[in-house]
Amino acid sequence: MVDKESPLPMYYQIEEDIKKRIDEGLFEAGKPIPSERELSEQYEVSRMTVRQAISNMVRNRLLYREKGRGTFVAEKKFEQPLEGVTSFSEDMKRRGLSPHNELLLFEKRKPDETTGELLGLEAEDVYYLKRIRYADGEPMAVEETFIPVRLFPELTEKIFEEMSFYEYIETKTDVSIHRARQTIEAGIAEKEEAEPLAIEEGAAILQIERIGYLTTGVPFERNISTYRSDRYKFISDMYRN
Amino acid sequence: MVDKESPLPMYYQIEEDIKKRIDEGLFEAGKPIPSERELSEQYEVSRMTVRQAISNMVRNRLLYREKGRGTFVAEKKFEQPLEGVTSFSEDMKRRGLSPHNELLLFEKRKPDETTGELLGLEAEDVYYLKRIRYADGEPMAVEETFIPVRLFPELTEKIFEEMSFYEYIETKTDVSIHRARQTIEAGIAEKEEAEPLAIEEGAAILQIERIGYLTTGVPFERNISTYRSDRYKFISDMYRN
DNA sequence: GTTATATAGTTGTCTATACCAATTTTCACT
DNA sequence: AGTGAAAATTGGTATAGACAACTATATAAC
CATH class of the missing domain: 1.10.10.10 (Winged helix-like DNA-binding domain superfamily/Winged helix DNA-binding domain)
Incomplete structure (x- = not known):
C-alpha cells in the first residue's frame, strides 16, 4: 500500500x-x-x-x-485538464501530436522598442529566434521568440534543437517560471506568414503573444506565435473566481 | 499583532x-x-x-x-489580473468599457446534435439566445447561447435585459458556477457574421466557444461568440503548474 | 588565494496529542 | 410514530517536539 x-x-x-x-x-x-x-x-x-x-x-x-x-x-475533472502556461512542445504532446522544429534564425540583437519595453530592458541584447513549428510533420505555426541575454548567458542553438526552452529552464538553471500573460487575436495571412505555413494569402491565422515571467517577477521571454487556423484551436480550462 | x-x-x-x-x-x-x-x-x-x-x-x-x-x-501580481471565467459584461467592465445588448432571438427549442452532446442532454429543450454585444455603443460580437431549460425553468427575456446571466445564477439561484472550457479559433467573416458586426466579408474574426459547468459537474451553457478582430483581443493570465 | 570541511540556519516531513465546531446517529421519552 | 436531548463521528485548529534535506557561511587545511 x-x-x-x-x-x-x-x-x-x-x-x-x-x-x-x-x-x-x-x-x-x-x-x-x-x-x-x-x-x-x-x-x-x-x-x-x-x-x-x-x-x-x-x-x-x-x-x-x-x-x-x-x-x-469530487466529480471527475476534465479527462485531460488544459490549464497553465505551456510551451509549444508541451502543448502538442498533450494533444497527442509529435512536435518538431525548423530553426530559421538564431542571433543576438538589440531589441525593438516594443520588445524592450515589454521585457523591461535598457540597452541590453536579446536572443532572437525564428522557428517553424511542426506537429506530426505538418507546419503548424511560425514563432518568434525574444529572450534577454543577461538572464541566460549560456544559451546556444544546440539547446533549442535538443530540448524545449521551458524544460531547459526548469532542469538546467536555478530560476523558475511563474506566470504568463497571453494575448490572442485573429488575423489575415500576409505573404510573410502564408509562405512558411504553406497556406494561401488571405487565410485566417491565430496570433498568440505570450510574455513570460519568472518567480522573481522578471520577464524572461516574449513569444509571438502565428498558427494555421485550420489546424489549431487554442483550448483552455478556466475556473470561476 | x-x-x-x-x-x-x-x-x-x-x-x-x-x-x-x-x-x-x-x-x-x-x-x-x-x-x-x-x-x-x-x-x-x-x-x-x-x-x-x-x-x-x-x-x-x-x-x-x-x-x-x-x-x-513574490513580485506583485499583474496590476489587474485577467483570470478566470467571465461573462461578456464582466469582461467589458474590467476593460473599462460599457457593455450593452441587442437581443435578436429568445426561444425554447430542441438542441442540435452537437449542443445536445456537449450539454449532456437527451430529448430536452434548451433556451436559445442570439444577441449582438456592444461595447461603448460599438458592435463587438455576436453571441449564441444554449442553456438547458431544466436547470433554470424560470428564465425570461426580461432577466437577460436586466442583468448578466452569471450574475443571475450567483444571486438568484442556489447553484454556482465552477469552471469552463474555452476553445478559441480564427476565422473569416461570412455574410452572416459580417452584417451584424458591421465589417466587410473576408475580414478576420475571433470565435470563442465556452462550455460552462456548475460545481456539481453539470454543464449549464454553451456559448459561441464571434468577435470583431479589429476591436477585440482575448487576454488571459496563466500560471505555470 | 583556493579548496575542503564543519557548522549553523532554513524549509520539508512526521509524530502523538488535545480540544473545538459542525453534523449525524442513537436512544430515551412522550 | 414523533420529538428532543445526548453521544459519537467528522473535519478544523493548535501544540511541542524531532529528524531529514538542503543552503549559505564560517573555518581550517593546503
Missing part, C-alpha cells in the same frame, strides 16, 4: 494510493472516503500526515471536505 | 498580518521574510501554525518557498 522505507514522502504515497482507489472505483464520485482517523490507522501514519495528503488533493480539486460530514470525491 | 482570544483562527490572523507587513513595505518583494521559527516566536504560536499561514499564502502565490534558503515575497 505505502512503503515507510521509500524515499518518497508518506503523504505523497498516500495521495497516489487514494487516487488509485478512486480510479479503481473503490471510492466513488460524490461519496465520502474513509475518515482521516480511519485512514491514519489503515496507512499506519499520524492523522496530520493523512491531512497533508488530503489537503493537497483538495487543492487540486480531486476531493472536497465538509466539516462534520466527511471528505468526498 | 494577533489576538489569541479572537474567534478568528490564529493562522488566518497571521496571514493578514504578513500581508499588512508586505503592503507597508516591511517585507519587500524578492526578499526573504523571517524564518518560520522566528515568526513562531514573534507571534507566540507553534511553528506548524505559522507554516499553515505561510502555506496558504504560497498557494495564493503571495509568497514562495525555497528549501534551505527561506520564504520569499
Whole structure:
C-alpha cells in the first residue's frame, strides 16, 4: 500500500494510493472516503500526515471536505485538464501530436522598442529566434521568440534543437517560471506568414503573444506565435473566481 | 499583532498580518521574510501554525518557498489580473468599457446534435439566445447561447435585459458556477457574421466557444461568440503548474 | 588565494496529542 | 410514530517536539 522505507514522502504515497482507489472505483464520485482517523490507522501514519495528503488533493480539486460530514470525491475533472502556461512542445504532446522544429534564425540583437519595453530592458541584447513549428510533420505555426541575454548567458542553438526552452529552464538553471500573460487575436495571412505555413494569402491565422515571467517577477521571454487556423484551436480550462 | 482570544483562527490572523507587513513595505518583494521559527516566536504560536499561514499564502502565490534558503515575497501580481471565467459584461467592465445588448432571438427549442452532446442532454429543450454585444455603443460580437431549460425553468427575456446571466445564477439561484472550457479559433467573416458586426466579408474574426459547468459537474451553457478582430483581443493570465 | 570541511540556519516531513465546531446517529421519552 | 436531548463521528485548529534535506557561511587545511 505505502512503503515507510521509500524515499518518497508518506503523504505523497498516500495521495497516489487514494487516487488509485478512486480510479479503481473503490471510492466513488460524490461519496465520502474513509475518515482521516480511519485512514491514519489503515496507512499506519499520524492523522496530520493523512491531512497533508488530503489537503493537497483538495487543492487540486480531486476531493472536497465538509466539516462534520466527511471528505468526498469530487466529480471527475476534465479527462485531460488544459490549464497553465505551456510551451509549444508541451502543448502538442498533450494533444497527442509529435512536435518538431525548423530553426530559421538564431542571433543576438538589440531589441525593438516594443520588445524592450515589454521585457523591461535598457540597452541590453536579446536572443532572437525564428522557428517553424511542426506537429506530426505538418507546419503548424511560425514563432518568434525574444529572450534577454543577461538572464541566460549560456544559451546556444544546440539547446533549442535538443530540448524545449521551458524544460531547459526548469532542469538546467536555478530560476523558475511563474506566470504568463497571453494575448490572442485573429488575423489575415500576409505573404510573410502564408509562405512558411504553406497556406494561401488571405487565410485566417491565430496570433498568440505570450510574455513570460519568472518567480522573481522578471520577464524572461516574449513569444509571438502565428498558427494555421485550420489546424489549431487554442483550448483552455478556466475556473470561476 | 494577533489576538489569541479572537474567534478568528490564529493562522488566518497571521496571514493578514504578513500581508499588512508586505503592503507597508516591511517585507519587500524578492526578499526573504523571517524564518518560520522566528515568526513562531514573534507571534507566540507553534511553528506548524505559522507554516499553515505561510502555506496558504504560497498557494495564493503571495509568497514562495525555497528549501534551505527561506520564504520569499513574490513580485506583485499583474496590476489587474485577467483570470478566470467571465461573462461578456464582466469582461467589458474590467476593460473599462460599457457593455450593452441587442437581443435578436429568445426561444425554447430542441438542441442540435452537437449542443445536445456537449450539454449532456437527451430529448430536452434548451433556451436559445442570439444577441449582438456592444461595447461603448460599438458592435463587438455576436453571441449564441444554449442553456438547458431544466436547470433554470424560470428564465425570461426580461432577466437577460436586466442583468448578466452569471450574475443571475450567483444571486438568484442556489447553484454556482465552477469552471469552463474555452476553445478559441480564427476565422473569416461570412455574410452572416459580417452584417451584424458591421465589417466587410473576408475580414478576420475571433470565435470563442465556452462550455460552462456548475460545481456539481453539470454543464449549464454553451456559448459561441464571434468577435470583431479589429476591436477585440482575448487576454488571459496563466500560471505555470 | 583556493579548496575542503564543519557548522549553523532554513524549509520539508512526521509524530502523538488535545480540544473545538459542525453534523449525524442513537436512544430515551412522550 | 414523533420529538428532543445526548453521544459519537467528522473535519478544523493548535501544540511541542524531532529528524531529514538542503543552503549559505564560517573555518581550517593546503
